Amino acid sequence: xxxxxxxxxxxxxxxxxxxxxxxxxxxxxxxxxxxxxxxxxxxxxxxxxxxxxxxxxxxxxxxxxxxxxxxxxxxxxxxxxxxxxxxxxxxxxxxxxxxxxxx
Numbered sequence: 001x002x003x004x005x006x007x008x009x010x011x012x013x014x015x016x017x018x019x020x021x022x023x024x025x026x027x028x029x030x031x032x033x034x035x036x037x038x039x040x041x042x043x044x045x046x047x048x049x050x051x052x053x054x055x056x057x058x059x060x061x062x063x064x065x066x067x068x069x070x071x072x073x074x075x076x077x078x079x080x081x082x083x084x085x086x087x088x089x090x091x092x093x094x095x096x097x098x099x100x101x102x103x
Contacts (some may be wrong), residue, residue, distance in 0.1 A: 007086055007100035009078075016078040016102055018049070020071040020086050028063035043091055047071060050085040051078055051102075078102045 003023035010017045022044065029041025041063055049057035057073055071086075078084075080102055087097040 005086055005088075005096065005098040007084060007098055009084065009100060009102045011078065011080065011103060014076055016075040018071075018073050018075060018084065020049075020098075022047075022069050022071065022086075022088060022096075024068060024088070024090065026063075026065055026067045026069065030063070041091060044069070044088045045091050047086065047088045049073070050087075051075060052082050053085075 005023065006019075006021040008019045010019075024044055025042055026044065027039050027042040029038065031039050033039055043063045043065060044061050047057070047059040047061065048055060056075060059071070061069075082102040083099060084102055085097060085099045087095060089095045
């Protein structure tokens with residue numbers, strides 16, 4: 001999971017569409033390996049987005065989200081040059097934070 005999240009922004013008028021591609025295996029805990037043993041659950045549980053240090057999104061996820069999830073949301077009032085930060089935490093305690101500048 002050393003790969004950073006890819007954050008893209010696209011502004012049109014007062015709205016900014018944000019797309020975040022997160023690199024994570026997202027194992028549900030229900031699949032079995034070749035030996036028939038269950039693979040342990042490993043998935044993102046919380047995602048937070050901050051715009052200039054102020055929270056704009058908080059999501060709680062579970063094991064039903066696909067591998068390398070793509071999150072898309074719209075911000076109102078974001079301006080070119082604003083700093084966007086996206087963080088996630090998984091059920092094993094790992095965290096990642098990536099930043100981008102609104103285009």
